[in-house]
Amino acid sequence: MHLMHASWGIHPRPGKDTTAGLATRRAPIPERLVIPLSQHTGVPCKPLVKPKQEVVRGEMIGDVDALITAPVHASIAGTVEKIEPRPHSSGAFSPSVVLTPRDSPLPAATAVRSIDVGLALPPDEIRSIARSAGIVGMGGAGFPTHVKLSPPPPKKVEVCVLNGAECEPFLTADHRIMLERSAEVLDGMRLIMHALGAASGIIGVEDNKLDAAHAMAAAVERAGERAIRVQIVHTRYPQGAEKTLIQTLTGREVPSGGLPADVGVLVSNVGTAAAVRDAVCDGTPLIERVVTVAGGAVGKPANLLALVGTPIRVLLDECGWMPGRTQRVILGGPLMGAAIHDLDIPVTKTTSGILALTNDELHASAEYPCIGCGRCVQACPMHLVPSTLAKLCKLGREAKAKDAGLLDCFECGSCAYGCPAKIPLVHWLRVGKASLRRNKAA
């Protein structure tokens, strides 16, 4: 069943066909791993290891005593080579643990407790497992999951939303996870709901991956789970953004400047849910993830299960990329992802995709004056007027832009995607936000 169709969003070419049907396979293990001590929103970790130290797979190698943080772990057994700043997907250098893997096969996960035992644990125990497993939102934001699992009272989460929308073009990692690990995803969701005391759960899946929706529905059926239902939603971008998905599935709107918990909702990515289950049932911390490698300059696109710390280059090589045809390499999706200049940047907990795009795919074109076509207005999921906001920011009138909702923009890129004048709208909005931040700091 489709829900009400509010007017926003864009329909970019999906580009998912090449990888949606391919089973996830394990990525090669690199000669050297680079594990950043900051892979999350919040306080960066301090190293817990020293150069030359031997570590085992899953051993905690970084942590810090702070509320909003998430520890990091060795994704493979090996020797710590050094700890030094390394290029990071943020564009800056970030302190990282450089690890030489020991020549040993990856051990199979061993069950520590069944899901039924897990669901009988006290909620605090689940939160503390999530923390020590270093679980963060794997959809991109990287917000520590244990913090999301403890909404400050009196806020209370009643509805847990599992985000299977995966609306960014090219990306199919979540799609594959829902197909290949439906039971684990569902169990993770049940653990999250248990930790929150949430009464109901909704799994939102876009109608371009009905097989995943069916797989999840079958898992719900098998588990005899009454409180969780699968909801198919329209395929349109940015359906999978937290705020839009909440609106589509529950009809609620997160207040401006607020959090989903303000309207009693928590949204979790499917990969994150599976990670919670793996931590609780297998005792495995978050040390690997599924990454979609695709784009016009990639010969053999794939979904790869990669160790955190694997250099991007290794995954691109594995997928037969064509450096000569590559114009941009992007981490994440093509609409919200970040372009990188250094292929030694490693896969982190939040790397959902690696895209090598050709010049042709980028549609670079000359800029024209705004012709007031309103396409940006119709596309904006927050119902802003991006053309006006960008004009104000360009003129240095960001205070006025703020009154018109500048800070409600989450940079989804829908406005700039459809702008026939090719105005870099999101760029100007970022410029405006940056000067607001500067003015606040000054």
Add this chain to the structure above:
Amino acid sequence: MAVSSENPTLELASSPHLRDRDSVPAIMYAVVIALVPAVLASVMFFGLTALLNILVCVATGVATEWVFCRARNRPSGLRDGSTVVTGLLLALVLPPRIPIQILVVGSAVSIALGKMIYGGLGSNIFNPALIGRAFLMACYPVPLTTWTKPTGFPGLAAVTGATPLGMFKFERQLTGIGQLFWGNVGGSLGETSALAILLGAAYLFIRRVISWHIPAVMIGTVAVFTGIMHAANPGAYASVPFHLLSGGLLIGAFFMATDMVTSPTTHKGQMVFGIGAGLIVVLIRLWGGYPEGVMYGILFMNALTPLINRATRPRIYGYKKGGTPS
């Protein structure tokens, strides 16, 4: 482990990294393509002078824009294609047998006073082609209201020289709906054939250059009010199909009221625009001094567009009804 590959120069740019293929020139040339049926119809009904008129208007417009850009030392704005659209539309909304020098003046004024003095494409308030036409109407009222019979098409019988709206208003004489649909009636060069305009409009619609909001609401408004009056007094007021198919309503509603620069950005605003423009057309046609009011209807609503935009700004997600953050 795979062999390390070379390190190409990777481009850094901010997201989004995907862009839709549509562009300003593509939109402008889509409008030109959509006007091809109307141009063909004009040649059919009024002969090859139609092409001459169009050529003069487009060439004068292009020259005017070029001079402006040179004078201000700006890169030429001609590549966006909007000047071709303006010149073409101006020729199509002027009488067929109009002296060349008047065309030149009209087109120069359209581009100079209608667009360039505001700062070029995107900054103008009024539809440039209609500014040109309004200027000519004020300066050369007689040539602007001198209509000729369609002569170019040999197979169809030519009809009287005045426009159907004029004939009805001043002589109480009705024109057949079929004639209005095909277009072998007196009128501006490109406005007479409803069929040709509807074909072009369908293309713009399919091509997603225009949405239904302005044209449907504008035409609907005219239909509703002329319908009421016709029902109340069929002797004094013409029927709905007559009003919809005659004059400049169709070309105005589909090709001029929809001008993106000078119409509202939100769908709600576009509907307000359509109602306003439609009402003015009805007022002028039924009770005003002129037989036709499409030009004034659109120009008047152009002036209100900034206001409409402000009044119809959507409620931001997560804000309360009044527009404050909740």
